[in-house]
Amino acid sequence: MFDQVKQNMGKWNRQGEEEETTSTTDAARPTTSRMNNQSQAPAMIGPSIRIKGDLTGEENLIIEGQVEGTIHLDKNDLTIGSNGRIKANIQAKGIIVEGQVEGDIIGKEKVIIRRTGNMRGNIVAPRVTLEDGAMFKGSIEMEPEARRGSETESTRATSNKDVSSSAATSIAAASSGKV
């Protein structure tokens, strides 16, 4: 069971990663990648562990147990495994939710809610992926500044101006009853 979770943690470490929607088997993964995963094996909070309080650290972490309080892993990745039950505000570099979370999440790079995930709270992150079947209730805010370069932003701002006038016209026409 934990192998799958560890695979997920390994995905955070891959350079130039793309959206992962399918699980990759160990056999299909290059040997070098597997070795890297082993050398950066994440810490784990097992299913029988319950923690109340503030959780901080400087290594990747998998939680399969219960945590109530706050979690800060600013420079590292966090996976809440399918057995994980979290009632806490979370801040981490990358966050994968496969279990249950009640609280607000700030992901510095990316947040992924897997199909087994069930989350109630608010997410702020540059990139958020919600897999089909995942349960989510709350708000999602993606920060574009962190996601895109400033040059792209300025280009968009210029194009938005153009769209703005046409959309305003569209809505104005709508108000006058034209369809």
Place this chain on the structure above:
Amino acid sequence: MGWLDTGRPGQLRQICTELLRPRKDIAAQKSDEQTINSPLFKSLIDYVRAAGRCSVLDLGPAFGTNVTFFGELHCKLQIADCATSLVDLNAREEIGPEVYGVELQRLLPVEEMGPFDAILTWDLLNYLDKPLYAALMTHLSPCVSGDTWLHAYISSRREMSASPQHYRLDLEGRVVITDIGIATQPSPCYPQQTLRTLMPRFGVSRATLLQNGMQEYLFKGQGRGHRQR
């Protein structure tokens, strides 16, 4: 119940079997997704795209493509996922309108969410009787301003899907109906005058009839706007 076993009206047996069939079986009958042409939703998306950094309330369940789509538009997407709960609330006869406010507060704590630029109700409003419909609109009113748009599909046919359908967006922003149900129920066919009465904070900006029998509405909030441009 003996008449069922003696071969008397087979039709009755069929009806009883249908009624007793678990929902799982009904779900298995559902056909694939259907993309619909929804011009007013497109207009709304054009507005959201131009306005930038909009706050969007989606009363339906969470879909990954909706999150991606509104994320690309730099929107704050509030997913309430309360349609099923509201329909259940509507069906509970022991609960009267006097407790709707409390239940709505539990399901949809809007005061924490701030003013909305767009509210997506999809086809949910068809499944609410007038008291709950009105209570929902009253509940939303603190988050409605002159800059708020509300989008809804109102059934214009006598029959409609037995439960609210699931709507997701594709990456181009087209509306896709998922889990298209075969089972139907009578539709309230709310006329526009009734909608005006039930939604005093909104005015009908635009309405158009879709091919699937839904009247697509775009409502505009009344009063002063919350956006500074």
